[in-house]
Every structure is written in structure tokens, then in C-alpha cells.
Amino acid sequence: MTNHVSVPDRSWWETAVGYEVYIRSFADGNGDGVGDLAGLTDRLDHLAWLGVDLVWITPFYPSPFADFGYDVADYTDIDPLFGDLDAFDAMVAKAHGLGLRIMVDVVPNHSSDQHPWFRDAASSVDSDKRDWYIWRDPAPDGGPPNNWITHFGGSAWTLDEASGQYYLHLFLPEQPDLNWANPAVGDAWEDILRFWLDRGVDGFRIDVTQGLAKDPEMRSNPELRSLVDGMSRNEQWDSFEHRYDIMQPETLDVFRRWRKLCEGYDAFLLGETYVLDTAALTHFLEPNDGIHRGFWFAPMHLQWSPEDVREVLEAPIDAVPAGIGWAMSSHDDPRAPGRYGDGELGANRALGLFTMFAGLPGTPFLYQGDELALVDGVVPPDRYQDPVVFRTGVATDSRDGCRTPIPWEPGSPMLGFSTADDGWLPMGGRTDADTVAVQRDDPEAFVHRMRAMLLARRELLSRGLLATQPVEWTDLGSDLVSYRRGDLHFVLNAGESALELSCDNEQVIFRTGDAEGLVAPGATSPAVGAGCSVGPGEAVILQSVMLQSSAADTRA
Numbered sequence: 147m148t149n150h151v152s153v154p155d156r157s158w159w160e161t162a163v164g165y166e167v168y169i170r171s172f173a174d175g176n177g178d179g180v181g182d183l184a185g186l187t188d189r190l191d192h193l194a195w196l197g198v199d200l201v202w203i204t205p206f207y208p209s210p211f212a213d214f215g216y217d218v219a220d221y222t223d224i225d226p227l228f229g230d231l232d233a234f235d236a237m238v239a240k241a242h243g244l245g246l247r248i249m250v251d252v253v254p255n256h257s258s259d260q261h262p263w264f265r266d267a268a269s270s271v272d273s274d275k276r277d278w279y280i281w282r283d284p285a286p287d288g289g290p291p292n293n294w295i296t297h298f299g300g301s302a303w304t305l306d307e308a309s310g311q312y313y314l315h316l317f318l319p320e321q322p323d324l325n326w327a328n329p330a331v332g333d334a335w336e337d338i339l340r341f342w343l344d345r346g347v348d349g350f351r352i353d354v355t356q357g358l359a360k361d362p363e364m365r366s367n368p369e370l371r372s373l374v375d376g377m378s379r380n381e382q383w384d385s386f387e388h389r390y391d392i393m394q395p396e397t398l399d400v401f402r403r404w405r406k407l408c409e410g411y412d413a414f415l416l417g418e419t420y421v422l423d424t425a426a427l428t429h430f431l432e433p434n435d436g437i438h439r440g441f442w443f444a445p446m447h448l449q450w451s452p453e454d455v456r457e458v459l460e461a462p463i464d465a466v467p468a469g470i471g472w473a474m475s476s477h478d479d480p481r482a483p484g485r486y487g488d489g490e491l492g493a494n495r496a497l498g499l500f501t502m503f504a505g506l507p508g509t510p511f512l513y514q515g516d517e518l519a520l521v522d523g524v525v526p527p528d529r530y531q532d533p534v535v536f537r538t539g540v541a542t543d544s545r546d547g548c549r550t551p552i553p554w555e556p557g558s559p560m561l562g563f564s565t566a567d568d569g570w571l572p573m574g575g576r577t578d579a580d581t582v583a584v585q586r587d588d589p590e591a592f593v594h595r596m597r598a599m600l601l602a603r604r605e606l607l608s609r610g611l612l613a614t615q616p617v618e619w620t621d622l623g624s625d626l627v628s629y630r631r632g633d634l635h636f637v638l639n640a641g642e643s644a645l646e647l648s649c650d651n652e653q654v655i656f657r658t659g660d661a662e663g664l665v666a667p668g669a670t671s672p673a674v675g676a677g678c679s680v681g682p683g684e685a686v687i688l689q690s691v692m693l694q695s696s697a698a699d700t701r702a
């Protein structure tokens with residue numbers, strides 16, 4: 147591997163920057179309008195150039211695609227839509243050759259209803275796979291066994307007419323929940339993880355980390371307010387206190403076993419820990435023998451204000467010492483720049499916030515297109531694909547806008563994503579200026595500012611300035627969010643207008659506004675004590691003067 151920064155006594159994943167590839171929309175190698183492994187392999191050079199270290203690939207397994215691959219029908223193969231195992235091996239080999247690590251997405255909470263395990267389980271109450279899923283008799287009134295609902299709205303129970311029993315699904319009826327109380331499920335999963343580890347993967351993103359174990363008595367959740375028609379999926383979910391369906395202590399036992407297995411391969415476990423309070427997040431990470439890190443989702447829901455920015459950055463630092471995954475966009479939530487402000491302001495804020503992530507402990511993750519400052523693509527209702535919007539009928543529940551294809555090059559209807567004239571989702575109104583090629587050709591374009599920041603981070607790590615130093619929050623005024631790590635000082639202007647910083651004993655070494663600074667090759671920095679203006683959404687990195695000049699000397 148060539149890319150990685152090595153910091154003594156730190157595991158590789160402790161300093162890595164990740165990048166999420168939503169495979170259906172990344173790059174189409176065979177012209178059928180759907181992204182695939184061959185397309186990804188061809189485009190890996192872009193990721194190496196960008197300066198990320200770790201690539202998370204969303205599910206590519208055989209699937210009926212009721213939830214676009216998060217309904218898995220075979221955990222140890224590739225759906226022909228995406229290629230085959232040889233294409234997977236070729237992708238891993240190329241990635242490793244470029245110094246990129248590969249993390250695959252595992253979906254242990256549920257399978258597809260077309261998985262042979264579930265087909266067998268549903269075939270008879272006497273099937274030896276019956277207890278691999280969660281079946282219950284109806285309530286006395288004939289209705290569902292309890293009041294649990296799915297993350298996508300509606301009851302979490304579907305009646306199986308043949309047996310007269312209900313089965314549980316925290317997502318779609320086509321995604322029945324596995325029964326993790328059955329040890330045979332855990333054994334089967336150990337084999338699945340080993341299969342991918344032996345093929346050379348470097349880690350796993352774990353879907354629905356909080357969901358695996360359920361209350362053994364299957365008690366109803368306390369209801370906080372009544373459900374009414376027209377509620378979005380989140381409004382429905384938030385109508386209950388989720389005391390019994392998720393966050394059960396036995397889930398940690400599963401991850402203890404996974405951690406032991408992964409340690410033998412130096413592999414990284416990162417959870418999709420979809421809980422918004424830090425105490426809940428620590429549950430899977432403590433006492434440091436569960437998963438290595440868990441995603442922190444607050445930035446995905448952030449409505450921009452200086453107070454809220456400060457809160458989402460500060461909250462997990464002391465509360466989750468094992469470390470979090472930082473992300474601002476994903477294939478499940480609206481893209482960050484559009485959420486954080488209009489036009490250039492939103493883009494600047496997204497880069498400024500990501501710079502703040504990059505200086506804190508944890509693993510920062512870009513979602514494909516974050517490096518281009520993409521906002522959500524426009525998807526007309528007659529092109530909706532997301533099953534959630536069909537279930538709730540609430541347009542804002544559609545996850546299609548953040549899943550439109552990546553624009554690579556100008557000059558064709560699908561802007562280099564595919565040779566087809568259309569894709570599984572439309573391009574969504576992208577222009578030539580959005581494409582990777584046009585941005586890479588323009589030194590002023592957003593992609594260069596994002597790249598400069600990632601390379602600056604690497605440089606600071608390799609100088610030992612951003613390794614184990616504790617985080618100390620500083621107070622520079624209400625619109626400035628800031629912290630020190632050792633001799634570095636990260637400052638974000640979260641307000642609406644430019645602010646002047648006085649830099650008496652510090653010097654600007656990097657700024658997101660123009661990617662200039664001592665850590666950008668060949669760049670200059672303002673004179674000591676001159677102060678500097680920080681634009682709205684801009685982040686700067688300052689370094690205490692003594693250390694900065696000695697670092698400059700060392701480089702000379």
C-alpha cells in the first residue's frame with residue numbers, strides 16, 4: 147500500500163478517511179444504466195487521486211431489490227447486475243494496488259424473503275430454519291403480536307396466511323428479521339464474514355447495528371403519541387419509545403465475537419449505529435471490545451445554526467471515546483450542501499464542516515459526490531424508485547434525490563455514468579460543470595478544495611500533529627466554532643458574514659476558501675499576527691507559531 151499515513155501505535159483505520167460508494171449510481175461498466183463492479187474498478191483512480199483511504203461499497207449481493215440490495219438473497223455471492231466474484235476480486239486487487247482499502251456492507255438484521263433460509267422457514271412450522279426468523283401467534287384480537295412499527299412506517303408484522311403466524315420485519319415485509327437469539331444464526335454469520343475476509347476485504351459496514359437482538363418477551367413499546375395518517379416515516383418512528391425493538395444488550399455479544407474474528411485479519415468494524423444520542427452509541431463500542439467505531443448521524447439531520455454545528459461536533463467527542471464515523475451525506479438522507487444553505491454557501495459550509503470532522507478523532511466519510519458539492523438530483527414522481535415513498539405516500543420520504551448517478555464527463559446524456567441514454571434513476575438535472583472531469587480540469591473547482599483538505603490532513607498526520615492530541619474546545623465568539631488539538635487550531639465560521647480572526651501567536655496554515663496554506667504545496671501564508679478574514683462557511687487551520695516555523699524548517 148502506498149497511500150497510508152503511518153502513525154506509530156495506531157491501527158490503519160484510526161487515521162483513514164472513508165468514501166461511500168452507492169454502487170448502483172457510481173459508474174456503469176456494461177451500459178445497462180445501473181452502476182456495477184466493473185464501473186467502480188475503472189473509476190478507482192479518481193478515489194486514489196482524491197486522497198481517501200477506505201472505500202465502503204453498498205450491497206452487491208444477489209437480491210430481488212425490494213430495498214435496492216439491502217434485501218439479500220445470498221450473502222456470499224454477487225448479483226449478476228453488478229458482476230461476479232471474479233469482478234469483485236479484480237476490484238479488490240486494483241484497489242489494494244492503489245493503496246485503497248475495501249469495506250463491504252453486511253446486512254445481518256434481516257435477509258430477503260427470497261433467501262433460501264426464509265423460504266425454508268416459511269415452508270412449514272416444522273422447518274429446521276423456522277427459528278432462524280421471528281414468528282409469533284396473533285394477539286387475542288387476531289392482530290399483530292405487539293405495537294412495533296417498521297423504520298419505513300406501518301406495522302412491523304406480516305401475517306403468513308399458510309401458518310397463521312406473523313413474522314417480524316423492522317423494514318419491508320420483503321426483509322424478514324433474523325432471529326439472533328438462535329446460536330445457529332451467529333455461526334452462519336461467522337462463516338459469511340470469514341468468506342469476505344478471506345477474499346481480502348479490510349472491514350465491514352454493519353447495517354442496522356442497533357437492531358440485531360430483540361426483547362425476548364417481545365413487549366410493546368411505550369407509545370409517545372398516536373399515529374395519524376400522512377405521517378412521514380420518521381414521524382411514525384418517533385411516536386414510540388424504542389425500548390424493546392432495538393438497543394438490546396445481547397447485541398453487543400454478537401459484536402464481541404465479530405471483533406475477535408476481525409482482529410485476526412486487522413479488519414475494521416464500523417456500525418450503522420442509527421441512534422441520535424451519544425449514550426446509546428457507546429453501547430456497541432464499550433468496553434472497547436464491540437465494534438471499532440459507529441457512525442454519528444446528527445450531522446445528517448443538522449439544520450444549520452452555529453449552536454447546532456457546535457453541538458453535533460462536541461457531543462460525541464467525550465461521550466464516545468472509542469470513536470465515531472463522521473458523515474454529512476449518505477444514500478439515505480438529503481445531501482449536505484442543499485441542507486446547509488443555498489448555492490455556494492451550502493457548498494462552503496459542507497466543506498468547512500468536513501474539515502472540522504477531519505481534525506477530530508474518528509473516521510470521516512465522504513458520500514460519493516460530496517467531493518463535487520452535489521446537491522440532491524431532481525427526480526420527478528413518475529421516476530420514484532424508493533419503496534419508502536410508496537409505503538408512506540410522503541414525497542419527502544423519497545431517498546431517490548440523493549441516489550441519482552454520479553456525473554463523470556460532459557458530452558453524453560448520462561454524463562459518463564453510463565453509455566445508455568437513461569439510467570435506473572435520471573441524472574437529475576446535473577450540468578457539465580458538475581462533472582468530475584470538468585472540475586478536475588479547473589484548479590478553482592470545488593473538487594480541488596476538498597482534495598487539498600484531505601491531503602493537508604494526511605500531511606498533518608504524518609508530521610505527528612494530529613495523532614493522539616486531546617481535543618480542547620475554544621471560545622472565539624458565537625459564530626465561530628473552534629477547537630485545538632495540540633498546536634493546531636481548527637476554526638469554522640458558522641455564521642452568515644465574514645469574521646476577522648486575530649492570530650497573535652498563531653498562523654494560518656490552511657483555509658478551505660482557497661485551499662491555500664503551508665500544508666498545500668507551494669502555497670504561502672499570511673504574516674504572523676496579521677489576522678485573517680474567514681468567510682461564511684469557511685474553515686481555517688492555524689498552527690502555533692513556534693511549532694509551525696520549526697515544521698517549516700524540517701521540510702526545507
Ligand code: NOJ
Binds near residue numbers: 317354477
Ligand atoms: C440502512 C441502509 O442504509 C438503508 O438504505 C436500508 O434501507 C436499511 N438500512 C435497511 O437495510
